[in-house]
Amino acid sequence: MTTRDISLVALMAAVIVALGVVPAIPLAGGVPITLQSMGVMLAGLVLGPRRGAAAVLVVIALVALGLPVLAGGRGGLAVFAGPTAGFLLGWVLAAFVTGFLAQVFEAPEKSTPVRTLQLTLAAIVGGIVVLYLCGILWLAFFMKMGLAKAFAVSIAFVPGDVAKAVVAALVTVQVRRAVAIERK
Amino acid sequence: MIAALARPGTSPLHRIAAAPKLAGLAIVATVLFFVDEPRLLAAAFAAALVVARSTGTRFAEIGRDLRGAAVVLAVLGLADWWLIDGPTAIAVVLRLAAIALFAHAVTMTTSTAELTEVLERIFGPAERLGLLDAARAALTVTLALRFVPLIVEEANAIREAQAARGLDASPLALAVPLMVRVIVRSEALADAIDARGFPPEGARRGAARHIPARPPSP
Amino acid sequence: MSDTSPERAGGATGAEPGTLSQTIVFSDASVVRSGRTVLDRISIGFEEPRVGIVGLNGSGKSTLLKCIIGLVAPSAGAITVDGRDAIRDARAVRRTTGFLFQDPDNQIVMPLVAEDLAFGLKNHGFSAAEIATRVAAALDRLAITHLRERRIHELSGGEKQLVALAGVLALEPRTVLFDEPTSHLDLKNRNRLRDVLQALPEQAIVVSHDLDLLADFPRVVMIEAGRVVRDGAAREVIARYREANR
Numbered sequence: 001m002t003t004r005d006i007s008l009v010a011l012m013a014a015v016i017v018a019l020g021v022v023p024a025i026p027l028a029g030g031v032p033i034t035l036q037s038m039g040v041m042l043a044g045l046v047l048g049p050r051r052g053a054a055a056v057l058v059v060i061a062l063v064a065l066g067l068p069v070l071a072g073g074r075g076g077l078a079v080f081a082g083p084t085a086g087f088l089l090g091w092v093l094a095a096f097v098t099g100f101l102a103q104v105f106e107a108p109e110k111s112t113p114v115r116t117l118q119l120t121l122a123a124i125v126g127g128i129v130v131l132y133l134c135g136i137l138w139l140a141f142f143m144k145m146g147l148a149k150a151f152a153v154s155i156a157f158v159p160g161d162v163a164k165a166v167v168a169a170l171v172t173v174q175v176r177r178a179v180a181i182e183r184k
Numbered sequence: 185m186i187a188a189l190a191r192p193g194t195s196p197l198h199r200i201a202a203a204p205k206l207a208g209l210a211i212v213a214t215v216l217f218f219v220d221e222p223r224l225l226a227a228a229f230a231a232a233l234v235v236a237r238s239t240g241t242r243f244a245e246i247g248r249d250l251r252g253a254a255v256v257l258a259v260l261g262l263a264d265w266w267l268i269d270g271p272t273a274i275a276v277v278l279r280l281a282a283i284a285l286f287a288h289a290v291t292m293t294t295s296t297a298e299l300t301e302v303l304e305r306i307f308g309p310a311e312r313l314g315l316l317d318a319a320r321a322a323l324t325v326t327l328a329l330r331f332v333p334l335i336v337e338e339a340n341a342i343r344e345a346q347a348a349r350g351l352d353a354s355p356l357a358l359a360v361p362l363m364v365r366v367i368v369r370s371e372a373l374a375d376a377i378d379a380r381g382f383p384p385e386g387a388r389r390g391a392a393r394h395i396p397a398r399p400p401s402p
Numbered sequence: 403m404s405d406t407s408p409e410r411a412g413g414a415t416g417a418e419p420g421t422l423s424q425t426i427v428f429s430d431a432s433v434v435r436s437g438r439t440v441l442d443r444i445s446i447g448f449e450e451p452r453v454g455i456v457g458l459n460g461s462g463k464s465t466l467l468k469c470i471i472g473l474v475a476p477s478a479g480a481i482t483v484d485g486r487d488a489i490r491d492a493r494a495v496r497r498t499t500g501f502l503f504q505d506p507d508n509q510i511v512m513p514l515v516a517e518d519l520a521f522g523l524k525n526h527g528f529s530a531a532e533i534a535t536r537v538a539a540a541l542d543r544l545a546i547t548h549l550r551e552r553r554i555h556e557l558s559g560g561e562k563q564l565v566a567l568a569g570v571l572a573l574e575p576r577t578v579l580f581d582e583p584t585s586h587l588d589l590k591n592r593n594r595l596r597d598v599l600q601a602l603p604e605q606a607i608v609v610s611h612d613l614d615l616l617a618d619f620p621r622v623v624m625i626e627a628g629r630v631v632r633d634g635a636a637r638e639v640i641a642r643y644r645e646a647n648r
Binding site for chain 2: 046065
């Protein structure tokens with residue numbers, strides 16, 4: 001990692017925190033949601049797999065250091081033993097897969113709508129499919145819930161996360177138009 | 185402002201070093217994972233309450249810290265009750281509440297500086313395994329600690345500016361400028377870090393390799 | 403790397419202006435970035451205790467400053483500081499040449515004042531005892547000892563700029579490069595920085611739009627489109643600069 005990578009990763013971690021702390025924004029339908037998981041998708045989509053995953057690891061380190069940096073002011077070691085720990089740890093893999101797929105899917109010569117669609121797909125596979133797999137497995141085994149039941153309690157959050165994947169893709173296209181940044 | 189959840193104090197837990205506390209917590213959590221007997225779990229929960237209170241923090245404050253966790257736990261308990269049965273739900277909630285309280289007792293009594301030291305001690309062996317570069321990893325975490333309040337402030341400022349211009353709060357209108365500013369800032373920050381002699385002398389890789397090979401900024 | 407040991411810069415405190423000056427030489431140095439020539443075959447030397455650099459936005463003056471400590475590599479030509487190459491011997495050059503950036507928020511990397519002052523010293527391999535002494539001395543030099551245990555985030559813009567400068571001075575450099583040091587400061591803090599700058603025994607090379615700051619400099623250089631177009635006493639060059647950009 002170059003010094004530039006270090007500073008970008010640290011600042012992206014701060015963005016993920018900030019997106020969980022600023023007052024929730026009502027998304028389509030008026031349901032207020034926090035944007036923190038969108039931050040994880042953005043980490044992958046904008047910074048790429050390795051730097052995106054590193055930014056999430058830094059957020060996890062801040063949680064472990066006892067800072068209330070997760071949405072709703074959660075933080076500290078208690079989080080790692082809780083039911084949602086699978087989702088938190090799964091963020092690392094989610095950001096990595098999102099970033100990796102963004103590299104694979106995005107065709108720079110295509111039109112903006114097409115690229116937005118390609119990036120949305122990357123965010124859905126990484127930020128939802130992979131993430132929920134981690135979260136559900138944790139619930140099923142460490143929370144002794146069983147796979148079917150763990151799936152049932154998690155699935156309700158999918159529609160909101162799909163909306164975030166779309167927004168994350170739109171943000172990424174606009175950001176990459178404004179500044180030059182490669183994915184790595 | 186993001187203030188740490190740790191509180192200064194002189195309780196017995198405060199006086200124990202960070203590493204043994206973390207090791208103890210890991211052992212307790214692992215043991216509780218294999219306990220299914222409700223009465224034992226109830227005893228563990230009671231013990232956790234005593235330990236958490238022994239740090240000198242009042243229950244009301246502890247409750248405020250763990251409010252988010254409590255909501256998640258309540259949802260999980262209800263789901264278990266509905267999908268499995270009552271006794272299982274009670275056992276799960278007691279176990280997790282106990283572990284959360286023990287964990288929070290450690291968090292409340294260990295300063296960020298102490299935990300950062302533990303983190304750095306973990307980075308050493310990880311570096312020898314070739315997993316990471318300790319100096320860089322430590323700097324990344326420290327930089328995040330430094331910049332979280334600044335970026336949170338920037339995010340709030342962007343939202344206020346948009347509200348002042350009569351714009352609705354849209355996630356797009358917040359995230360785009362925030363990301364652009366961060367990317368621009370990262371270049372200036374990297375220059376400053378390099379200018380101040382990073383990486384440290386004797387870091388794993390030779391210093392000469394880190395003279396930036398990137399294009400000049402105007 | 404020809405020199406990685408922390409060489410002593412000499413007791414900076416109390417020295418007369420000029421005694422610490424290094425000789426900075428640009429030999430036919432060009433910087434080209436995505437097809438645009440930012441610096442165009444610059445050949446110039448700086449050895450005076452005070453050098454001002456003026457020029458419009460985008461003229462290349464910040465790049466010129468960054469070249470001196472190897473933050474920007476020339477596409478052609480070379481830059482040396484007391485004979486050391488700015489790229490090959492970057493560590494040694496950065497050891498004796500500090501850089502104060504425009505925005506202190508991008509320069510300060512640690513959450514606490516004392517930790518930040520120690521950052522550069524740690525990088526250059528100073529012992530814990532030496533770090534403690536130098537941090538205390540740097541805080542004292544700028545009369546900000548009371549900020550020692552403060553969190554950076556709670557400081558004012560002027561205080562942050564002084565902390566950033568203290569972090570530079572803690573290394574006891576021979577030269578300090580200033581990139582628009584007053585542009586983020588209010589009038590009171592700007593005047594305070596001017597006073598600090600005037601009293602500084604270190605060589606100072608100052609890029610600034612704040613022309614009054616450079617008014618009594620022995621030498622001011624005017625840059626235009628990546629070339630040196632004027633070079634002389636402050637009064638004459640600044641007058642020309644005002645004239646050209648009325």
